[in-house]
Amino acid sequence: MNAVDGLKAAVLLFVAAILQVSIFTQVHILGGVPDILLVTLVAVALLRGAMTGAIGGFFAGLLVDTATLGQLGLTSLVLTVAGYWIGRYGETTGRDRGHAPFTSVAVITVLYAFGVLIVHFVLGERAPAGDVVRGLLPAIVLNLILTAPVYALVRRVLRPLDRGDYATEVQLLG
Amino acid sequence: MASRDRTARVAVLGSSVRRSRSDRRPARGRSNALLRRIILAVLVVAALAMLTVSFRSPTSGALHDVQGVGASALRPFEIAAQRVARPFRDVYGYFSDLATAKTENVKLKRELREARGEANANVAAAQRTSELENLLAFEQGARYPQDYRPVNTTVISYPGSAFAQQVTIAAGSDSGIHLFTPVVTGDGLIGRVTNVTPDQAQVTLLTDPDINVPARDATNGVSGLIRHGEGGTLILDRVAKEHKIRKGDIIVTQGTVDRRYPSVYPYGLPIGRVLNVGTSDIATFLTVTVEPFASFDSLDAVAALVSTKKR
Numbered sequence: 001m002n003a004v005d006g007l008k009a010a011v012l013l014f015v016a017a018i019l020q021v022s023i024f025t026q027v028h029i030l031g032g033v034p035d036i037l038l039v040t041l042v043a044v045a046l047l048r049g050a051m052t053g054a055i056g057g058f059f060a061g062l063l064v065d066t067a068t069l070g071q072l073g074l075t076s077l078v079l080t081v082a083g084y085w086i087g088r089y090g091e092t093t094g095r096d097r098g099h100a101p102f103t104s105v106a107v108i109t110v111l112y113a114f115g116v117l118i119v120h121f122v123l124g125e126r127a128p129a130g131d132v133v134r135g136l137l138p139a140i141v142l143n144l145i146l147t148a149p150v151y152a153l154v155r156r157v158l159r160p161l162d163r164g165d166y167a168t169e170v171q172l173l174g
Numbered sequence: 175m176a177s178r179d180r181t182a183r184v185a186v187l188g189s190s191v192r193r194s195r196s197d198r199r200p201a202r203g204r205s206n207a208l209l210r211r212i213i214l215a216v217l218v219v220a221a222l223a224m225l226t227v228s229f230r231s232p233t234s235g236a237l238h239d240v241q242g243v244g245a246s247a248l249r250p251f252e253i254a255a256q257r258v259a260r261p262f263r264d265v266y267g268y269f270s271d272l273a274t275a276k277t278e279n280v281k282l283k284r285e286l287r288e289a290r291g292e293a294n295a296n297v298a299a300a301q302r303t304s305e306l307e308n309l310l311a312f313e314q315g316a317r318y319p320q321d322y323r324p325v326n327t328t329v330i331s332y333p334g335s336a337f338a339q340q341v342t343i344a345a346g347s348d349s350g351i352h353l354f355t356p357v358v359t360g361d362g363l364i365g366r367v368t369n370v371t372p373d374q375a376q377v378t379l380l381t382d383p384d385i386n387v388p389a390r391d392a393t394n395g396v397s398g399l400i401r402h403g404e405g406g407t408l409i410l411d412r413v414a415k416e417h418k419i420r421k422g423d424i425i426v427t428q429g430t431v432d433r434r435y436p437s438v439y440p441y442g443l444p445i446g447r448v449l450n451v452g453t454s455d456i457a458t459f460l461t462v463t464v465e466p467f468a469s470f471d472s473l474d475a476v477a478a479l480v481s482t483k484k485r
Contacts, residue, residue: 018248018251018252018255019255019259021252022251022252022253022255022256022259023255023256023259023263026263027266050210050214051209051210051213054210054213054214054217055213055217057217058217058220058221061221062224063248065241066241066244066245066248067244067245067248067252069241069242069245071225071228071229071232072224072225072227072228072237072241073220073221073222073223073224073225073226073227073228074221074225074228076217076220076221076224077218077221077222077225080214080217080218080221081214081218084210084214119225123225123229
């Protein structure tokens with residue numbers, strides 16, 4: 001990934017983080033809250049790989065924690081791992097598959113929710129598992145609704161790489 | 175170790191192929207994988223470190239200061255985003271409110287019903303408290319008869335019809351209550367026990383035609399017999415014409431006059447106030463109408479007066 005791509009990804013994630021903390025956190029539909037930052041991160045990670053995903057997740061999480069005056073590092077930790085995993089999926093099996101963004105968003109929404117819950121639990125803070133579980137299905141649906149436009153936008157800004165540019169450990173036979 | 179430019183044999187063709195330099199993906203992939211893992215590890219460690227510091231001192235310290243500066247820097251962006259989104263949010267809010275108005279209406283109506291029920295319960299509780307305080311004041315007052323102990327209880331059933339003048343109280347022979355035990359409220363006498371079981375007792379009220387209570391005018395000592403009257407009043411009967419009874423006099427139980435014939439009612443239990451005194455040329459006795467102190471329509475907290483004397 002070159003510097004221009006890095007800058008574009010940074011801007012996308014910055015805008016998504018600002019939108020998330022200032023607008024989307026207030027949208028409660030059937031107990032679920034859409035997460036445009038997570039969807040954007042998934043799109044960036046799928047298009048630019050694990051390293052970009054991890055770094056983008058880290059700094060996007062840092063932005064969220066800073067803006068909300070939350071515990072620094074909490075969101076970063078979970079989004080770093082999420083970005084890395086989705087990036088790896090994009091570099092390997094998820095590449096060129098039409099359903100990859102939707103599958104990734106659905107799975108990562110669940111993992112992210114439980115990841116944050118687990119970190120809160122480990123820190124000995126209030127961890128209302130019931131509320132999280134109740135809001136999970138609506139959150140997945142809302143995130144899936146966001147996936148198509150967000151992925152299309154991110155794909156337009158960050159053009160998909162050639163196959164040779166992917167950092168992969170899986171040797172292609174084709 | 176084999177050379178990276180080694181030849182690879184393809185099993186199908188059985189011929190050897192020399193790899194070009196551009197096909198050195200595995201080597202580049204390995205270095206990329208290492209770098210990627212190092213970056214991941216560094217980021218995770220950094221996040222954990224920040225989390226630890228932030229958790230240990232959430233409201234002070236250098237990290238907190240940096241976070242404050244960062245939040246201030248992000249604030250304009252957040253405000254801008256909110257301003258841009260406000261019209262959309264207002265439209266969403268409008269339709270959302272419309273959609274939820276019906277549900278909200280049903281919910282509010284239910285809450286109103288519950289609140290009304292609660293308010294009624296509170297009123298009933300307040301009334302009961304007032305009755306209990308009244309009863310306690312009577313039991314601790316000077317009018318309370320000696321040699322009697324109160325069995326405080328509540329009325330659990332009321333007259334089923336206009337013809338029945340009995341109530342049931344939630345205490346019986348297990349509490350020492352027996353037949354003819356007088357029953358009072360904080361205002362005064364209401365009747366006597368006419369049937370008793372171990373844990374319940376039936377009380378026949380003064381308004382029953384079969385009940386007669388020896389009573390006297392507390393002011394001048396004129397005695398008579400209390401019996402039921404018209405429209406919820408009582409009549410002080412058997413009062414000779416020559417006696418002077420005035421409107422407003424207090425009527426109380428007479429108590430035992432002759433020890434050979436002890437009264438079931440102790441002396442001095444308030445019954446009512448004289449409402450009217452009438453007479454006629456042909457009648458032998460005065461017609462003294464008495465307004466009872468106790469309200470027979472709303473009995474709740476009552477006390478049965480059990481004698482402490484050995485029979």
